[in-house]
Amino acid sequence: MTEKTPMMRQYMSIKEKHKDSVLFFRMGDFYEMFRSDAEDVSRLLNLTLTKRHGIPMCGIPYHAAQNYIGRLLNAGRKIAICEQISLPKKGIAVRDVVEIITPGTVVDESFLDKKSNNYLAAIGKVSKVMTFSYVDLSTGEFMAASCSDNHPQEFIRKELSRLGPREILIQESLFDEAYFRSLSNKSGLVLNRIPDWLFDTDSSYRQLTEQFQVANLKGFGFQADDPAIAAAGVLLEYLKDTARHYLTHLGGLKKYSEDLYVSLDDATQKNLELIRNMDDGSSSFTLLNVLDETSTSMGARKMRQWILNPLRSKTGIDARLEAVSILYKNQILLSEIRSVMSHILDMERLSSRIGLDKAHAKDLLSLKDSLKKVFEIEKILEKAEGFSPICTPVMKTTLQNMADQLEEAIMEDPSILLTEGRIIRKGYDSSLDELRELKNNSRAVLDDYLNSIKEETGITNLKLKYNKIIGYFLEISKLQSDLVPDHFIRRQSLVGAERYTTSRLGDLESGINSASEKIVELEKSLFIAIREKLKPEIPVIQELCNKLSELDCYSSLAYTATIRGYVRPQIRDDKSLLIEGGRHPVVEAHLPPGEFIPNSLHMDDKTSTFALITGPNMAGKSTFLRQTALIVLMAQIGSYIPADQAVIGTVDRIFCRVGASDNLARGESTFLVEMNETAHILRNAGERSLVIMDEIGRGTSTNDGLSIAWSIAEYLLEDIRSKTLFATHYHELTNLEHDSLMNLSLSVQETGDDIVFLKKIKEGPANNSYGIHVASLAGLPEEVVSRARQILESMELHKQNSTLIIPETQPVQQQDLFSSDEIVLDQLKSVNIDNMTPLEALNILHSLQENLKN
Known part of the structure; x- marks a missing residue:
């Protein structure tokens, strides 16, 4: 095989159209890869790389392709599947790409995290306005937004952190690979350059109205000139090109409005460890890990969305809290719902596979079984006061008809392969039943036919025989040949007998010989017809899944509140923040019961909106800061909270600037990162925001740091006037005076030279930072700790007489190897x-x- 063979010319022609994808080139029972694709894939998948006529090549078996595709997707590769379309009488097989699988467009369950959405995003700019859209092809979710403020990069950074897309389409003039990769936690992130001219509002508008078969997009909340449409149109075009299929399950484009949700920037999401911890990036030791007690994959994804999108509206929050409260107060109801819900499969993603013609028979069987469980939940909810039915009467009729049809059509334990048959239930189609009867009972069918012919003709010694030359035939002795009816067809004459056939016998013979093939073909066509009938009902299934996932989240939050001793917060539309006996939900969950030390916080609507918190490291300042932010966030997603009682005034944004980190890849030091995050807070925080700031200014010299921290505190107090918790090691800040400021500190118990951190918040500033004691607890050598005490004493004396004299080092007596x-x-x-x-x-x-x- 050389570059000049017809097959290689065909390969090169197809590869030219798909340069950014690994081309899986079907040859018989293998997918073959050539040249640079072969070298790349052999390295990634540990395959043997061979050469033929100097051309590198490797291959994988067709039946095992799924495993290899999954590994390539995780490595950030796109795969173009090139199949044999037809086999002409002469020349090579006709081949073409039938599908392009990419990390952001995959719908196969084996390639997806069942508890997370799989997003594809598009970013561009239209008339100086940032346009942004995202879609999850596996669920049908399709959203678009635009940002026209002065800091669109902050908006994009926040959204990419919230969504965590696996693939992004970026307008070419905005493309900066290093920048966009720095915003993602996905190792196999795929970035695609999209020509600027494709981000066109007019052409995108036409595409979207055609897709949704509407005259305009006003019903979806978009005007014809909305910049958000441009990114949505680019996404739609990309999906059509990769899926090579009409996207019937994309029910509609929705407008993402930031005003509905509490804004959580990327630093806040990271610092509060909402869905990923800062250690290994997993969900362990996160708020999601504590709250997610959902029973379904759909509910798990919804819970993740709720945590990243807390509500601003008091009405919406109270509605969720009321639903959680009903279940919390009725533990029998809660237990029944959770028990039935655990048997409901992922109908949301299943409906998408139906729309993309990727659902197999077991998928449809799962849909039927899950719908039956939905009807059980409906009966349970009928006896629950305060809960509306999941299904409207029209929905219920549609879903019941769907379940009945699937019950009638799909056999138990069907094959997942259309080429194997064993899909359609007996009695659904009479033609199929006849073919199966023919295949399974051919001898009995022939005997029945023979008996009917004997009865019809009166030829008693009529025999039905078979040979390889003429097939099945009827044999009659010459003595009775005068009784042969006219429709008999002579096939062969013997000395003492005549052999005949009939059109019916010919049909039976043909049927018996081709029954297996016909069964498979008929089952395939029947199954496809059943699947097609389901497509118009996909919006009903999606609406059902949305309601089910919400119920799952309510039951999860009620169950969590029960097992962890949470209480219902009182929600207000003011700036109050009153928490009695608050606890950190994540830390508490990983301690033995009763070991976490609770703390209270009283911030009212007009005064005491700024808490200045001092105290030693390791005393619990950071835990208290984070727990306050998490309690507010939990309340605004509609969850009970870890406290004895609480009054939560709704916030519009939560900012959390804690910990030390750098971004060396972008040339940013720890202090620069700290100042960038602080500048973002000061630009965007408002009076209804909650601001958490921990140890501002520690990344630079003492005087610079103190000056910066002081100035920031004043700005928050006097200009922004947000609810603020400001922890600092600069005790000079306790001299700040303002009507809205209160000093808090962490209690310490001193006994001689020893101290105990009580981890209790008290009113008033701290008297000491106890830094040297903390250093000793950390295991610093005694010589270092002792020398630090000497220098500290000299520095404190310097404050009194303005003369700094560092004492000479005093030798520390070497202890015996073994003490007395x-x-x-x-x-x-x-x-x-x-x-x-x-x-x-x-x-x-x-x-x-x-x-x-x-």
Whole structure:
């Protein structure tokens, strides 16, 4: 095989159209890859790379392709599936790409995280306005937004952090690979350059109205000149090109409005560890891990969305809290719902596979079984006060008809392959039943036919035989040949007999010989027809899934509140923040029951809106800051909270600037990152925001840091006037005076040279930072700790007389390898009490006591 063979010319022609994808080139029972694709894939998948006529090549079996495709997707590759379309009588097979699988467009469950959405996003700019859209092809969710403020990069950074897309389409003039990769936590992120001219509002508008078969997009909330449409149109075009299929399950384009949700920038999402921890990026030790007790995959994805999109509206929050409260107060109802819900499969993604013609028979069987469970939940909810039915009467009729049809059509334990048959239930189609009867009982069918012919003709010695030359035939002795009816067709004459056939016998023979093939073909056509009938009902299934996932979230939050001792917060439309006995939900969940030390916080609507918190490191400042933010966030997603009681005034944004981090890849030091995040807060925070700031200014010199921290505190107090918790190690800040400021600190118990961190918040500033004690607890060498105490004493003296004299280092006495205590203990262990008189025992005790004194 050389570059000049017809097959390689065909390969090169197809590859030219798909340069950015790995081309899976079907040859018989294998997908073959050539040249650079072969070199790349062999390295990624550990496959043997061979050469033929100098052309690198490798291949994978057709039946095992799914496993290899999944690994390539995780590595950030796109795969173009090139199949044999037809086999002409002459020349090579006709081949073409039938599908392009990319990380952002995959719908196969084996390639997806069942608890997370799989987003594809598009970013562009139209008339100086940032246009942004995202879609999850596996669920049908399709959203668009635009941002016209002065800081569109902050909007994009926040959205990409919230969504975590696996693939992004970026307008060419905005393309900056290093920048966009720095915003993602996805190792296999795919970035695509899209020509600027494709981000066109007019052409996108036409595409979208055609897709949704509407005259305009006003019903979806978009005007014809809305910049958000441009990114949505680019996404739609990309989906059509990759799926090579009409996207019937994209029910409609929705407008994402930031005004409906509490804004959480990327730093806040990270610092509060909402869905990913800062250690390994997993969901362990996160708020999601604590709250997600959902029973379905749909509910798990919804819970993730709720945590990242807390509500601003008091009405919406109270509605969720009321639903959680009903279940919380009725534990029997809660248990029944959770039990039935656990048997409902992922109908949301299943409906998408129906729309894309990727659903197999077991998928439809799962849909039927899940719908039956939905009807059970409906009956349970009928006896629950305060809950509306999941289904409207029209929905219920549609879903019941769907379940009945699937019950009638699909057999139990069907094959997932259309090429195997074993899909359609007996009795659904009479033609199929006849073919199966023919295949399974061919001898009985022939005997029945023979008996009917004997009865019809009166030829008693009529026989039905078979040979390989003429097939099935009827044999009659020459003595009865005069009884042969006219429709008999002579096939062969023998000395004493005549052989005949009939049109019916010919049909039976043809049927018996081709029954298996016909069964498979008929089952396939029947199944496809059933699947097609379901497509118009996909919007009904999607609406059902939305309601089910919400119910699952309510039951999850009620269950979490039950097992963790949470209470219902009171929600207000003001700036109050009153928390009695608040606890950190994540830290508490990983401690033995009762070990977490609760703390309270009282911030009213007009005064005491700024809490300045001082105290030593390790005393619990950061935990208290984070727990306050998490409690507010939990309340605004509609969850019960870890506290004795609470009054939460709704916030529009939460900002959390805690911890130290750098971004060396972008040339940003720890202090620069800290200042960038702080500048973002000061630009965007408002009076109804909650601001959490921890140790601002520690990344630079003491005087610079103190000056910056002081100035920031004043700006928050006087200009922004947000609810603020401001933790600092600069005790000078406690001299700040303002009507809205209150000083809080962490309690410390001192006993001689020892201190105990009580981890309790108290009113008033801290007296000491106890830094040297913390250093000692951390295990610094005694020489270092002792020297630090000497220098500290000199510095404190300097404050009094303005003369700083650093004392000379005093040698620390080297301790014996074994202390006297250890020696005495060893002596005591070696004493044989059973062989001693009382006097000997007293003498040894006196000796040991003297050793300890010395």
